[in-house]
Amino acid sequence: SQQGEEDPQALSIQEGENATMNCSYKTSINNLQWYRQNSGRGLVHLILIRSNEREKHSGRLRVTLDTSKKSSSLLITASRAADTASYFCVGISQGGSEKLVFGKGTKLTVNP
Amino acid sequence: KAGVTQTPRYLIKTRGQQVTLSCSPISGHRSVSWYQQTPGQGLQFLFEYFSETQRNKGNFPGRFSGRQFSNSRSEMNVSTLELGDSALYLCASRRREISTGELFFGEGSRLTVL
Numbered sequence: 001s002q003q004g005e006e007d008p009q010a011l012s013i014q015e016g017e018n019a020t021m022n023c024s025y026k027t028s029i030n031n032l033q034w035y036r037q038n039s040g041r042g043l044v045h046l047i048l049i050r051s052n053e054r055e056k057h058s059g060r061l062r063v064t065l066d067t068s069k070k071s072s073s074l075l076i077t078a079s080r081a082a083d084t085a086s087y088f089c090v091g092i093s094q095g096g097s098e099k100l101v102f103g104k105g106t107k108l109t110v111n112p
Numbered sequence: 113k114a115g116v117t118q119t120p121r122y123l124i125k126t127r128g129q130q131v132t133l134s135c136s137p138i139s140g141h142r143s144v145s146w147y148q149q150t151p152g153q154g155l156q157f158l159f160e161y162f163s164e165t166q167r168n169k170g171n172f173p174g175r176f177s178g179r180q181f182s183n184s185r186s187e188m189n190v191s192t193l194e195l196g197d198s199a200l201y202l203c204a205s206r207r208r209e210i211s212t213g214e215l216f217f218g219e220g221s222r223l224t225v226l
C-alpha cells in the first residue's frame with residue numbers, strides 16, 4: 001500500500017501561474033525528494049530536502065518540509081507549458097531497512 | 113555519460129508465462145532498484161541491490177525476483193504472470209546505497225500481460 005500521498009491528484013493551471021503540490025507520508029524519513037515524470041517515461045530528480053532542513057530552493061522550485069506534520073510541498077513558480085508532467089514525492093525512510101515510499105503523484109497540466 | 117538503460121522497452125506476454133527485464137546502470141553506480149508503476153497502485157518499490165546483494169525488498173510476492181551481476185547490471189524476473197502484473201517497470205541507479213543522493217531512472221519496460 002502507498003505510504004505517501006500527493007495532493008491534489010490533478011492540477012490544471014495557466015502558464016505564468018504558480019503550482020503548489022503537497023505530499024504527506026507516514027513513516028519517519030531521512031530525506032525527501034521530488035521527481036517529475038513525463039507521460040510514460042522515467043522519473044527525473046528535481047530536488048532533495050533533508051530531514052533537518054525546512055526549505056530549499058532550486059531555480060523556479062521551492063520545497064518545504066515539516067517533519068512534525070510529515071508533509072512537504074513543492075511550489076513551481078511562473079509555470080510553463082513544459083512543466084506539464086506528473087510530480088512525485090519520495091521519502092527515504094529511516095531505520096536499518098530503508099525503503100522508498102512514493103505517493104501516486106500529482107498530474108500537473110499547464111495550459112498555454 | 114550514458115544513462116540507465118532498460119530492455120526491452122515493450123513486451124507482451126500471456127498469463128502463466130515468465131519474463132526477465134534487464135537494467136544497465138550508469139557507469140560507476142553500484143545500487144540498482146526496481147519499481148512497478150500501475151494506474152491503480154502508483155509507484156511501488158520492488159527491491160534494491162547493492163554490490164550484488166539484495167539490500168531491501170518491497171511487499172511483493174515471491175514471483176518477483178531479481179539479481180545483480182558483478183558489473184552492476186541487474187535483472188528482474190516475474191514468474192507465473194498474472195493480468196495484474198501489467199505495468200511499467202522502472203529501474204533506477206545511484207552511486208551509493210539507497211539512503212543517499214538522487215536516483216537516476218531508466219525509461220522503463222512496459223509489460224502487458226494478456
